[in-house]
Amino acid sequence: MSHLRSSGRWARGLVALTVTAASTLAAVTAVAGPAAAAGHRKPATTADKPKLGDACASTDLGTRHPFIKTTEVSPTITHFKGWYVTQGTTGSQTISTNTQTTISVSVGLNGNVQGSFAVDTLGMVGASLGLNVQVNYSSTSSVSNSITWSFFQPGYYGLYKGTKKVTGTYGSLNCNRVRQGDGSYALKWVEGPDSGSYTTYTTVEEGAVRCEDKVPANSIMAKAQSLLDCGSATATAKHPAGPVPSAKAEAAKAGHEAESAAKAEKSVKATGSPAPATRAALDCRSGAYRIDVPGKPLNWSAPLLANDGIRLRQSTIFSAHLDNWFLCNVTENNGVLEASLKNWGNGGCATIPADIANLEQAYLTTANCGEDDLQRFYIYRDVPGSSKIGVQNKYTGSMMGHDRYADGELIRQYSSGRQDGTGTYTLTGV
Structure with a gap:
């Protein structure tokens, strides 16, 4: 050659x-x-x-x-x-x-x-x-x-x-x-x-x-x-x-x-995203929960306004149940829960918006509940006696977390989660 x-x-x-x-x-x-x-x-x-x-x-x-x-x-x-x-x-x-x-x-x-x-x-x-x-x-x-x-x-x-x-x-x-x-x-x-x-x-x-x-x-x-x-x-x-x-x-x-x-x-x-969700009746567990930041007063609260996201808020008598969530259509596989998170206050289910689902740090919001993997979440739990959890979206695979601890901070998805522990929450019965 x-x-x-x-x-x-x-x-x-x-x-x-x-x-x-x-x-x-x-x-x-x-x-x-x-x-x-x-x-x-x-x-x-x-x-x-x-x-x-x-x-x-x-x-x-x-x-x-x-x-x-x-x-x-x-x-x-x-x-x-x-x-x-x-x-x-x-x-x-x-x-x-x-x-x-x-x-x-x-x-x-x-x-x-x-x-x-x-x-x-x-x-x-x-x-x-x-x-x-x-x-x-x-x-x-x-x-x-x-x-x-x-x-x-x-x-x-x-x-x-x-x-x-x-x-x-x-x-x-x-x-x-x-x-x-x-x-x-x-x-x-x-x-x-x-x-x-x-x-x-x-x-x-x-x-x-x-x-x-x-x-x-x-x-x-x-x-x-x-x-x-x-x-x-x-x-x-x-x-x-x-x-x-x-x-x-x-x-x-x-x-x-x-x-x-x-x-x-x-x-x-x-x-893009999966096909548009079809409305479906959800089988929800009795009892509602708050998704709290461990040891802190702020927790997940659903949006009042359209196109807004789920944010960290402090629960008050005026929260109107926007900070309360039901676990619906729950299944368990090898100790990992899968569920839809339905909000008591606005009746919507937690979801990643379809048009930004492929983006790092896309925010979490609520939408009409339906058969949609964007509305399904895996819940990883601490040992019995502890209420600490991690939350992962089924469709995107990303973990839920927040960038900083502050009132009004959006809950977002992070592909690897938050390595500083800010993606760990507690599931507290109301």
């Missing part, structure tokens, strides 16, 4: 390809454990993150942490162009490639990777695989499609840009009461009911490859070589200098268009 040069990039690229191809083979079936963010984030040790079954404290009830369930790494060509170089047309050329595949970074609902939970998830993926992956929102569609390359020999070339697409699934660790063998309870990190999938990618590399070149198996370069129709009449035919029509490249392009359509549909789901 000494016939290829591109401002010194080829020598560096070959070393990188040899190393990364081996790591890709090892990583395809890897199952990752807790780790830290890669790239510009300082790698964490296993001591930095809780593990399943570790002890937790009541201040952790309103927090959660990601863990990686599965990972898959696949070399992917993002831009490609078949190109004939004939005698007399060698030398440096700038060639515009065609987009083959677009990869967009996403974690669960947050296609734009908002919040610390999404960033931590991607960081753990990168650290577990030993790869520098994108930990913030980006897309390969923003990469320039132009490649400048020096050709020293005539031939049939594939000009490409590519990366390693990294996909998989994640879960979350939440703090909750666990019944032990002797019948007592303890607070431990358990696998929460929410989980999802992620997509990210490594550094984009570019290059040129011919059919006769020997390249590392399962590498980005090998993936590009497969688009050249090697062994076909196209590869051996006489052809003027310039672009080459490739059946495989066209098929890849069609695949890209289908993938783009799927991405667009996923984007609508990420930025």
